[in-house]
Amino acid sequence: AQSVAQPEDQVNVAEGNPLTVKCTYSVSGNPYLFWYVQYPNRGLQFLLKYITGDNLVKGSYGFEAEFNKSQTSFHLKKPSALVSDSALYFCAVRDMGDDKIIFGKGTRLHILP
């Protein structure tokens, strides 16, 4: 069965600094990997996904993520953080042969002005 680990409950970054939110995964086959963002009392907003191809995936709002097969990681990054990036971020995985998307526990990102 697939699983996702987000080792950090919270990440604090000063505005303007680069940010990284970590994610590692486990699947039996080839992974589909996703990042979503959630603002308070709202649903999920899709940021980006990796299916195949280039390991560096660019997504919405200036975010990008790098797929690293050997380390089974899919860390979310942004070169320069904005206060408005403060939110809850979820990494998710779907095994290529499965229907279900499984979510990590989430990482709360605080961007400090």
Add this chain to the structure above:
Amino acid sequence: GAVVSQHPSWVICKSGTSVKIECRSLDFQATTMFWYRQFPKQSLMLMATSNEGSKATYEQGVEKDKFLINHASLTLSTLTVTSAHPEDSSFYICSARDSVSYEQYFGPGTRLTVT
């Protein structure tokens, strides 16, 4: 882009009553829909996979008699919380998978409070 709606967006009900939540794919057909539950400050837990015209598949630990799922058309799935209790209070999020593209889209969620 593809839109998934949920109705109601929030609901308050009394303990012992039943509540129905609707999930609709507005501009695409969805053979498969998913229901998730999110407790405050926690992750989304998959409750069940709903397939049009057939019985839902529930994840381990989810009571199928309590959380009734119906997927009667290619654009609508419903989740009914039966005999609700305060511990059922949660944020319920549905997701619909486009039957053509296989892309999965999430609804805005429904906040259920049971008093």
